Amino acid sequence: MDIATLTIGAIQEGLRKKTFSAAELTAETLRRAEQENTRTNAYLTFSGKRAQEAARTVDEKLARGEDAGPLAGVPVGIKDVIITKDLLTTCGSRLLADYIPPYDATAIERLEKAGGVVVGKCNCDEFAMGSSNENSAFGPVKHPQFPDRVPGGSSGGPAAAVAQGTAVVSLGSDTGGSIRQPASFCGVVGVTPTYGRVSRYGLVAFASSLDHIGPFARNVHDAALLLQVIAGRDSRDATSAFAPVPDYTASLTRDVRGLKIGLPKEYFQGGASETDAQIEKGVALLRKQGCEVVDISLPHTEYAIACYYIICTAEASSNLARYDGVRYTSRSRNATTLSEMYRMTRGEGFGAECKRRIMLGTYVLSAGYYDAYYLKAQKVRALIAGDFQKAFQTVDAIVTPVSPFPAFKLGEKVDDPLAMYLSDIYTITGSLAGIPCMSVPCGRTSEGLPVGMQILTRHFNEPGMFQLAAAFERAGGFAI
């Protein structure tokens, strides 16, 4: 078996035909993942024992002729901001270097119940803050094919694990593009579902009005199947949606003829962008499949970065207040008073990017500034969401590049936080609106760097999004 090319469907078939057992598949995945990890640093922790136990359960069920679940035996990587019971969960932070959670996130419970095998916890930017995975306290993740480049962030580990074949699918989190951007950089499928579609119980909070959990996979079907398993109302997350979860895989074979696709002019740079050229090829392919393509405008796009970095930092400064040296984290050895315990624990524990966001968030929420910053940003957010609402009155989906450029070099943007923030321009808008969006591979640049095409659609229209993505994949769009 070659894990790097295995799909969920191929695993189910292999198990049924007894080509391999879940235990064998798990052992081979762990062996390969540990070997590859010296190169990419995609995993922070391996969960060998838990994985082998889960695999044994699957094999036993199959031996008894029982249904072992839609993810039976599937090796899954988990971003290290998603809580796993009795399994180290660091959030890429020194502060949580020894944190062993006492419970499982709902998404983990659901995927294990469906037969999924958690093989390890994947590296990420500290508390999911970053666009390159260079903010991890445990070293950056390297791009699986271009070791001098970043895999994207903040879910760099989960994207790299799927791209290099050390997990068949993985779970990431997305606040402003942290699933779609690394998916595009690594050439895999990454899905940010509708806000509230997947329970965030057990997702370590960064910016609560923006955080999502979503899947990475090597094809649209596997992404849809994993979302199917983890989506749906959870009483432990008050923001999780009540809307019924439709059959996502049923939408994959539906005809796309007559679907109306909007191309927002604000998302294309004009001139000699190789990324734009690839997306234009992709759009031409969709047109060939019978989609109608029209130009549209999302006029408030240029305000998205400013709006996002007020809202996400304000929320982050509140959420990260809990790391105080009392309950979960290590405590500064140098502190003697209560006040020192807070200040020194946080000063020694947080990395530069977290400090920057805590500072910006505290500043914009501080006395006298609320109206000028946070309230203003919430109003601009309404305008950005309104742009999409208006667009979806005339189009079924919107297609754009995921990122203005492909994977950049390690260290290239690390000293210029604003430049790093500006690289999220095309993904942040969808996050602010809370609509479903995804990245699908759309060929490569002349250097061989993967390009991702973003598909955005209206709230809860994941079926329509998968329908379009699957048609694109079938037509050969991934390798265009």
Add this chain to the structure above:
Amino acid sequence: MKITATEVRYVADLAHLELTEAEVERMAHDLDDILTHIEKLNELDTANVAPMAQVLYEAEDTATLRADQEGATLANAVALKNAPQAGAGYFKVPKVIER
């Protein structure tokens, strides 16, 4: 300059965040860049726009209240397991009041 080193120190104090002198200087520079970019929002007239605090979508009415039933909670020892210092069933912190 949108933000001075003195303001950085004030905000760091609000956030209970110890910064070194070098960090203060760097922070002032970085925040200045970002706040300058953020000024862009003032180009927009938002006087008649309602703020969006949460993602809103069309949905049917739902019963968000659950029955008032006791559920499982973490046992005391389990909740204390990750604490850097604990004792007698409590989280321990440095002495707050001298007596």
